[in-house]
Every structure is written in C-alpha cells, then in structure tokens.
Amino acid sequence: xxxxxxxxxxxxxxxxxxxxxxxxxxxxxxxxxxxxxxxxxxxxxxxxxxxxxxxxxxxxxxxxxxxxxxxxxxxxxxxxxxxxxxxxxxxxxxxxxxxxxxxxxxxxxxxxxxxxxxxxxxxxxxxxxxxxxxxxxxxxxxxxxxxxxxxxxxxxxxxxxxxxxxxxxxxxxxxxxxxxxxxxxxxxxxxxxxxxxxxxxxxxxxxxxxxxxxxxxxxxxxxxxxxxxxxxxxxxxxxxxxxxxxxxxxxxxxxxxxxxxxxxxxxxxxxxxxxxxxxxxxxxxxxxxxxxxxxxxxxxxxxxxxxxxxxxxxxxxxxxxxxxxxxxxxxxxxxxxxxxxxxxxxxxxxxxxxxxxxxxxxxxxxxxxxxxxxxxxxxxxxxxxxxxxxxxxxxxxxxxxxxxxxxxxxxxxxxxxxxxxxxxxxxxxxxxxxxxxxxxxxxxxxxxxxxxxxxxxxxxxxxxxxxxxxxxxxxxxxxxxxxxxxxxxxxxxxxxxxxxxxxxxxxxxxxxxxxxxxxxxxxxxxxxxxxxxxxxxxxxxxxxxxxxxxxxxxxxxxxxxxxxxxxxxxxxxxxxxxxxxxxxxx
Numbered sequence: 001x002x003x004x005x006x007x008x009x010x011x012x013x014x015x016x017x018x019x020x021x022x023x024x025x026x027x028x029x030x031x032x033x034x035x036x037x038x039x040x041x042x043x044x045x046x047x048x049x050x051x052x053x054x055x056x057x058x059x060x061x062x063x064x065x066x067x068x069x070x071x072x073x074x075x076x077x078x079x080x081x082x083x084x085x086x087x088x089x090x091x092x093x094x095x096x097x098x099x100x101x102x103x104x105x106x107x108x109x110x111x112x113x114x115x116x117x118x119x120x121x122x123x124x125x126x127x128x129x130x131x132x133x134x135x136x137x138x139x140x141x142x143x144x145x146x147x148x149x150x151x152x153x154x155x156x157x158x159x160x161x162x163x164x165x166x167x168x169x170x171x172x173x174x175x176x177x178x179x180x181x182x183x184x185x186x187x188x189x190x191x192x193x194x195x196x197x198x199x200x201x202x203x204x205x206x207x208x209x210x211x212x213x214x215x216x217x218x219x220x221x222x223x224x225x226x227x228x229x230x231x232x233x234x235x236x237x238x239x240x241x242x243x244x245x246x247x248x249x250x251x252x253x254x255x256x257x258x259x260x261x262x263x264x265x266x267x268x269x270x271x272x273x274x275x276x277x278x279x280x281x282x283x284x285x286x287x288x289x290x291x292x293x294x295x296x297x298x299x300x301x302x303x304x305x306x307x308x309x310x311x312x313x314x315x316x317x318x319x320x321x322x323x324x325x326x327x328x329x330x331x332x333x334x335x336x337x338x339x340x341x342x343x344x345x346x347x348x349x350x351x352x353x354x355x356x357x358x359x360x361x362x363x364x365x366x367x368x369x370x371x372x373x374x375x376x377x378x379x380x381x382x383x384x385x386x387x388x389x390x391x392x393x394x395x396x397x398x399x400x401x402x403x404x405x406x407x408x409x410x411x412x413x414x415x416x417x418x419x420x421x422x423x424x425x426x427x428x429x430x431x432x433x434x435x436x437x438x439x440x441x442x443x444x445x446x447x448x449x450x451x452x453x454x455x456x457x458x459x460x461x462x463x464x465x466x467x468x469x470x471x472x473x474x475x476x477x478x479x480x481x482x483x484x485x486x487x488x489x490x491x492x493x494x495x496x497x498x499x500x501x502x503x504x505x506x507x508x509x510x511x512x513x514x515x516x517x518x519x520x521x522x523x524x525x526x527x528x529x530x531x532x533x534x535x536x537x538x539x540x541x542x543x544x545x546x547x548x549x550x551x552x553x554x555x556x557x558x559x560x561x562x563x564x565x566x567x568x569x570x571x572x573x574x575x576x577x578x579x580x581x582x583x584x585x586x
Contacts, residue, residue, distance in 0.1 A: 037097040041215040045088040045097060048104050048218035051226025052081050056111060062118050070114050077114075080107040094214075101218045105209055108225035109202055112234075116198045119235045122190040124156045125172075126237020129193035132170045132177035133184040142170055142177065142330060144337030160351045162371075163567030164515030164527055171344030175280040175326050176239040193237040201225075201234040204245035208424055211252045216431040223427050229420050239281040240421045246277035247284060251401050251428045254291060255298045255437040258311035263318075271315045275322025282345055283422065286382070286404035290389055292316055294400045297393040300442035308442070345413075349567050351524055356414025360474040361572060363522070367478030367563075369508055371412060371570035377469030378410040384462040390444065391458065397438035401425040410470055412570070478573035479512060480537075480564055481505040486578050496555040497577070499531065500562060502545040509539045512571065514564040516547045519574070520557050526550045 056074060063071035080103065087100045122130065127150050132142045146168035151158045159167045170177070176196060184192035205224035209217045224230055234241045250270045257267045274291070277284035292312060300308035330338045340347075352362040352371070361368035385403050389396055396403065401422070408418040446454070485501035506512055513536045516528040533545030547562075554560075560577040 037091070037094045038215065041094075041097055042088055044215060045101055045104060045218045046085065048101075048108075048222040048226055049081055049084040049088055051222040052077070052104070052108055052111060054226060055115075055228040055231075056081075059111070059115055059118060063114070067118060070117050073110065074114055077107050077111050098214060098217075101209075101214075101221070104218055105206070105221045105225075108221050109205070112198070112202060112225050112231045115231055116194065116235060120191045120194045120198070121155060122194045123236035123238075124151065124158070125239065126190050126193045126197070127151075127156050128170050129172070129177050129180055129196075129237050129239060130184060130190040132174070133180035133192055134188075136174075136177060136181045137185055141334045141337060142174065143334055143341030144169060158526075159348070160517075160524065160527070161567065162349045162351055162515075162565050162570050164513070164565075167344065167348055167350070169341060169344065171341055171348070172239045172281055173279045173327065173342050174330050175276060176242045178326065179242065190237065194235055197237050197239070197241040198231075198234040200242045200245040201230055204241075204248050204424065207245070208248045208252070208428060211249070212428070212431045216427070219427055219431070220424065224424050230424075233417065233421055238417070238421065240283050240417070243277040243281040243284045244421060244424060246273045246280060247287065247422070247425055248428065250274045250277065250291070251425045251433075253432045254295070255397070255433060257295055258299050258315065259302070261299075261303050261307050261311060263311060263314055267315065268318055271318035272322040275319035275324075276326060278319070278323045279326035282342070283405075283418065286407065287401065287422075287425075288319070289386055290400045290404055293386065293389050294393060294397055294441075297390070297397070297441040297443065298438065301440040349570060350413055351565065352412050352572065353523070354408075354411075354414030355416050356409040356411060357470055357474065358410075358412050358414055361476075362574075365474070365478075366575070367480075367571065367573040368473055368476045369479035369569070369571045370473050370476040371572060373469040373473035373476075374410060374412045375570075377466045377473065378407050380469060381410050381463065381466035382407045384466055387462050388459055391446070391462075392455065393441050393443055394435075394438045397441060398429055398433050398435050401429040401433075410466060477507070479506065479508045479510075479566070479571045480514065480573040481507055482562070482564065482573055482575045484562060484575055484578060494555045496553050497549065498553055499546055499548045500528075500577070502533070502547060502562070502564075503542070504537060504545060504564065505542045506537045506540055510569060511539060512537045512566045513568075514545075514566055514573075516545070516562060516564050518549060518554055518577070519561045519563050520559065524563060525554070 056077070060071055060074045063074060084100055084104050084107065087103075088097070091097050091100060128147070131147055131150060135142050135145070147170075148166075148168045150156060151166075151168060161167060176193070180193045180196045183195055186192075187195065201224065205220060208220040208224060212220055230241065230244075250273050254270070257263065257270055263271070274284070274288060278288060292315070295315060296308050296312040299311050302308075303311070327338070327342075352358050358371070358374050361371060361374075382404075385407070389400065389403070405419050405422060408414050446458070481504070483503045485503075486497040487499045487501075502516070504514065516530065517524045517526065518528065519525065528547040528549050531546045531548050533547075534543050537543050556577060556579065561574050562577055563575075564573045565571065
C-alpha cells in the first residue's frame with residue numbers, strides 16, 4: 001500500500017526486482033526507492049522551497065518601515081530558502097531529504113509568524129469574531145445583535161443585502177469565537193481572533209505535514225503556507241481556517257474509518273473533529289454529507305448493509321454530539337437568535353459577489369429578473385452531486401473533498417475563498433485516498449443503465465436541472481428599463497455626479513422595491529439615497545427617481561454603472577453611467 005502513495009519501502013537486499021513486459025529484470029539497489037530519495041521527492045521539496053518566495057519581499061519591505069527586527073528575521077529566512085534549494089538537489093539519502101523538508105516547513109512557519117506580526121488587524125470576519133469573543137467573556141448574547149460601529153473602514157467591509165440594507169451581526173458558528181475568548185481576555189483587540197486563526201493554520205499545516213506520506217509532505221508546506229493564499233485568510237481572521245484545521249484529521253485516509261466494523265478511538269476522534277469543524281464554519285456542513293455517503297459505501301462493500309449502517313450512524317451521531325456540545329450554550333441562551341445567526345450566510349440574500357456564473361448577470365449583461373434561479377441551481381447541483389456520489393462512488397470517491405465546493409460556482413455568492421480555503425483537503429485526498437480504496441465500495445445496481453454511455457447519460461440527467469436553472473437566471477432580461485440623467489460636478493479636479501435622475505419602467509408583473517448603488521469593477525458602492533421617487537414600483541408601472549451617492553459626490557471612471565436591485569424577488573438591473581462632459585461644456 002505504501003508504494004501506491006509514492007513512498008516506497010526499503011529492502012535490505014543488494015538488488016530489487018521489477019516485472020517488465022512479463023520478464024523479471026533487476027536494477028541496482030543504489031537507485032531503489034528505499035535507499036536514495038526519488039527525483040519526484042526532490043521536485044516536491046524544491047517547489048515548496050520556491051513557493052516561500054511568494055509575498056516574502058512585500059513582507060520584508062513592510063517590515064523595514066515598521067519593524068526592523070522582523071525584517072532581519074525575514075532576511076535570515078531568505079538564507080534558509082537558498083540553503084534548502086541547494087540541499088534539495090544535492091543530498092543523497094532519503095533521510096537527509098526528509099530533514100530538508102523539515103527545514104522548509106520550519107522556514108515557512110517563521111515567515112507566516114512574521115506575516116502575522118506585520119498584519120493582524122483582521123477584516124470584517126476577524127473584527128466580528130473578536131467582538132463575539134468579547135461578548136462571550138462578558139456573558140452577553142452573541143447572535144442577533146448588530147454592531148454597526150465596527151464597520152465602515154477600508155479594512156472592514158460591509159456585507160450588503162439585496163433588500164437595501166447591510167448585515168452587522170455575527171453569522172458564524174461559535175467555536176472560533178469561543179477559542180478567541182480567553183485570548184481576548186489578554187489581548188483586547190482583533191488580534192485575539194486573528195491569533196486563533198493563524199495558530200489554527202500553523203497547526204493544520206504541521207498536522208497535515210505529519211500525516212502525509214513522506215514524498216508529499218513538502219507539498220503540504222507549499223499549499224498551506226508557501227503560496228500565500230491561506231496565510232492571508234488567517235491574518236484576516238476567517239473562521240474557515242479553524243474549520244480547516246479540524247478537517248485535516250477527518251480527511252486524511254478517511255476510507256479507513258470504521259474498517260472492520262469498529263470506529264475505534266481514531267474513528268471517534270475523526271467524527272468529533274468533523275462535528276467541531278461544523279461548529280466553526282458553515283463550509284464544513286457541505287463536506288459532511290459527502291463523507292457520510294462515501295463512508296457508508298466503502299463500509300458496505302466490506303461489511304454488508306447492516307454493519308455499514310451501524311458504523312456510519314455511530315460516526316454521524318458522534319459528530320452531531322460534538323457539534324451540539326459547542327453550540328449548546330448559545331442555543332439555550334437565545335434559540336431564535338442562534339439559529340438565525342448560524343444560518344445567516346444561507347438566508348441573508350447578500351448582494352452578488354464572486355467569480356462564478358452569477359457574473360453573467362452582474363458583470364456582463366444588463367441584469368436579470370430571476371436571480372433566485374442561481375440559488376435554485378446551486379441547491380439542485382448539490383443534490384445532483386450527492387446522488388452521483390451514491391451511484392458512482394467508485395469513480396468519484398477520491399474527489400469527495402473537492403466536489404462540495406463546486407456548488408458555490410453556481411451560487412449568487414461565489415467568491416474564490418469558498419474554493420481555495422479547503423485546498424489542503426484536496427492534497428490530503430490525493431496523497432492518502434487512492435482510487436483502489438473504492439474498488440469494492442457498494443454502488444446501487446443499474447440493470448437497465450449499465451455501460452459507460454448509460455452511466456454518463458445518467459450523470460448528465462442528474463445535473464441537468466441545475467444547469468437549466470442557471471440558464472434561466474442568465475438568460476432572463478432585467479426587470480427594469482432605466483434611462484439616466486446625471487448632474488455633473490468637479491471636486492478636487494475629478495469629474496463626477498452629485499445626483500442622478502432615473503426613469504424606471506417595471507417590465508414585470510411583480511411589484512418591486514428597487515435600491516440603488518454604483519459599481520466600478522467588481523464591487524458595489526454603499527447604497528445611494530433616494531431623494532425623490534416611490535418606495536415601490538407596481539407591475540408595468542413607470543416612475544421617476546432622483547438618487548444621490550453617499551457623501552453627495554461620486555467620481556466617474558471609464559466604466560461606472562448604476563445598479564438597481566430588489567430582494568424579493570432577487571433581481572438586478574445595470575445601466576452604464578453617462579460620461580462627464582468636458583470642463584468647457586459645464
């Protein structure tokens with residue numbers, strides 16, 4: 001089994017034997033897997049070493065202006081990177097290359113620690129988590145309490161909703177805030193939350209490095225720490241990083257869970273970690289059903305239906321108890337507020353954002369009157385993937401740690417953070433979950449749909465409803481037909497508008513309540529003030545609005561758009577703002 005992971009085994013003979021084209025051929029022991037490091041292992045170590053250059057110069061530059069001692073440590077890390085590069089290509093023993101892997105990991109840990117010392121103010125997630133930790137310390141309710149004074153700075157963004165408002169409440173499960181509470185008792189700032197998430201990232205990196213086969217370990221260093229993507233989320237205080245740390249032991253060699261019909265201490269620990277991850281951030285919720293279905297299929301192939309169901313049920317119950325233990329205090333303190341808070345990301349109808357298919361309606365067309373169909377599509381896509389997992393687990397089993405995140409590509413909020421924060425789990429599956437682990441997994445019999453073509457047709461049929469919903473959302477026209485008349489002004493040598501007259505025609509048969517904002521690039525501004533015009537626009541009605549930008553002035557760039565959104569139903573209409581006339585014409 002070790003060779004399946006690329007590790008190899010050492011044998012004390014002078015020659016190794018390999019079958020090639022039916023004949024036995026020998027080759028020298030000096031090139032055997034167990035004696036010297038494989039070239040692939042060298043490559044992994046070297047790539048991890050090179051990845052440590054990413055973002056390091058920017059950190060050094062920042063440190064030179066604010067923390068020279070940190071800059072000195074980063075300079076020493078540069079020396080370590082260079083040494084690791086030389087050693088990765090020159091050491092001759094496998095044990096020596098493993099020591100180089102340790103040095104690469106240690107260097108990465110130091111660099112991430114330096115990054116935290118330079119940047120620990122956090123974003124909106126970190127600020128909210130720190131505030132929640134403070135409220136826990138004082139015995140105050142956490143959920144359903146708006147904290148608007150925390151927002152509004154360049155670093156702390158606001159999640160705007162399609163109903164024209166914004167969300168100022170805590171919308172994550174409580175575990176990260178609970179972990180941050182004792183830290184906040186000592187560090188009275190957002191640094192308490194970002195310290196917890198940064199420590200979680202470092203712990204998950206070291207744990208994944210330890211659990212992976214030897215040849216894959218430096219890949220863990222690169223993915224978790226070297227590429228620079230996950231450290232930034234940790235510095236910002238994302239609770240998803242805490243969930244990631246708990247999911248690492250769950251995912252590594254997960255098909256072994258419950259082997260022989262008994263969970264054992266390791267299986268129970270994995271289940272508890274899954275429940276705790278679900279109590280840290282909602283992304284873990286999407287992984288859980290895939291793991292449960294996969295675990296049942298693998299164990300049923302080994303043990304039969306009844307024992308497989310028993311093992312899977314014990315696993316699920318243990319995870320649920322761990323989740324409930326973390327949430328119990330908050331559920332008892334304020335049941336309605338707690339439930340609303342942990343479901344908030346799924347129910348708040350936040351304004352469109354991300355790199356998924358919703359961009360068709362947000363960025364590339366004039367809008368859509370059926371944005372809800374993106375949500376329907378993502379839900380149906382999730383259901384289709386779960387059904388496909390049951391029917392084709394032998395093929396899809398190795399990818400069960402990747403499939404859940406594809407759902408967000410169809411959602412109205414599809415930012416890449418939903419994809420990349422869990423990429424270490426992809427690596428864990430690639431290194432420890434080979435396709436052979438599913439060779440005997442149970443799959444329902446498909447007597448009338450046997451064969452490759454029939455299976456492909458069935459898979460397409462499962463996913464077609466989701467794709468139809470996406471097409472409906474993307475192809476639907478905008479609900480409003482808007483024409484603009486802007487009032488131009490110049491401030492600080494910049495041309496802009498102080499107000500915009502909007503003539504809006506509701507082309508649908510539904511009463512709409514429009515809310516206005518501007519967009520330059522990918523993000524929407526704060527809501528514009530409706531100075532004149534009706535609050536609602538009846539079916540097929542026409543109205544005149546006068547809307548003013550926040551602060552009374554909006555500078556115009558080459559591509560500035562005015563958007564009008566509604567929350568129920570979810571719609572968006574986009575119109576390009578008129579260009580400012582030259583100064584001589586004003």
